[in-house]
Amino acid sequence: MSKPAYKRVLLKLSGEALMGDDPYGINRATIERMVADVAEVAKLGVELAIVIGGGNIFRGVAPGAQGMDRATADYMGMLATVMNALALADAMRHVGITARVMSAIGIEQVVEPYVRPKALQYLEEGKVVVFAAGTGNPFFTTDTAAALRGSEISAEIVLKATKVDGVYTADPKKDPNATLYHTISFDDAISKHLQVMDATAFALCRDQKLPIKVFSITKPGALMRVIMGEDEGTLVHV
Ligand SMILES: Nc1ncnc2c1ncn2[C@@H]1O[C@H](COP(=O)(O)OP(=O)(O)O)[C@@H](O)[C@H]1O
Numbered sequence: 588m589s590k591p592a593y594k595r596v597l598l599k600l601s602g603e604a605l606m607g608d609d610p611y612g613i614n615r616a617t618i619e620r621m622v623a624d625v626a627e628v629a630k631l632g633v634e635l636a637i638v639i640g641g642g643n644i645f646r647g648v649a650p651g652a653q654g655m656d657r658a659t660a661d662y663m664g665m666l667a668t669v670m671n672a673l674a675l676a677d678a679m680r681h682v683g684i685t686a687r688v689m690s691a692i693g694i695e696q697v698v699e700p701y702v703r704p705k706a707l708q709y710l711e712e713g714k715v716v717v718f719a720a721g722t723g724n725p726f727f728t729t730d731t732a733a734a735l736r737g738s739e740i741s742a743e744i745v746l747k748a749t750k751v752d753g754v755y756t757a758d759p760k761k762d763p764n765a766t767l768y769h770t771i772s773f774d775d776a777i778s779k780h781l782q783v784m785d786a787t788a789f790a791l792c793r794d795q796k797l798p799i800k801v802f803s804i805t806k807p808g809a810l811m812r813v814i815m816g817e818d819e820g821t822l823v824h825v
């Protein structure tokens with residue numbers, strides 16, 4: 588059997604995708620399917636760190652957050668990612684994977700704080716590390732958290748598992764004529780204002796020479812094909 592293309596990866600899982608077809612929250616079948624994909628990869632011996640988003644929960648409370656101070660709303664968003672991280676780690680436990688949740692904001696009674704050497708130790712021990720609470724700062728996104736943690740743990744690549752199957756010339760949800768890029772440079776992605784990831788995340792990965800693969804979170808087998816280095820999604824490169 589062929590070998591995985593990577594030894595250590597940072598996987599960014601969309602929070603919004605966790606709700607499946609529900610209006611908000613965590614859809615059981617969806618999280619189980621995501622975890623099954625992750626389990627397959629972990630069993631290959633690939634060291635896996637995950638950054639999880641929070642859009643699925645924040646959506647449910649968003650009407651109440653209208654007019655709210657941006658930083659306060661962002662802290663709520665970060666707490667939402669902690670809930671998702673706990674749900675994800677628990678779902679992994681059900682399929683026999685040991686996961687450790689580490690939070691970027693102090694919330695010790697619930698999850699341990701992010702400590703870089705500890706995260707590296709867990710990865711070396713074959714545990715899946717789930718980074719919660721994004722970067723710990725308002726005005727950032729979990730995509731930027733993925734770029735940051737990916738750089739910190741010396742991941743070979745950031746894998747962005749999202750609702751679209753790659754980077755398009757325009758938002759494919761709005762423009763039916765948009766076409767898919769197989770590869771695109773960071774400079775092009777930034778200068779063309781492609782919104783699939785925020786510019787902060789792109790810029791950090793570009794400066795750290797950390798490539799990003801954007802692919803579908805819902806397409807069966809996509810994560811495994813990405814891990815095996817097969818043709819899937821879009822590679823964003825230096
Ligand atoms: N050029 C583009 N190529 C692909 N997707 C795009 C593009 N521009 C905007 N998008 C939108 O970006 C979304 C993914 O980004 P985001 O909302 O941050 O997702 P996530 O929940 O994975 O963090 C897609 O659902 C897509 O509709």
Ligand SMILES: O=c1ccn([C@@H]2O[C@H](COP(=O)(O)OP(=O)(O)O)[C@@H](O)[C@H]2O)c(=O)[nH]1
Pocket residue numbers: 600601602603604639640641642643645660661662663664665667668720721722723724725726727728729730732
């Ligand atoms: O470093 C971070 C990461 C996240 N967030 C907040 O948490 C929310 C949820 O994260 P995100 O939107 O990136 O999740 P996803 O798009 O994957 O659902 C964001 O909207 C922000 O409000 C933040 O303030 N700082």
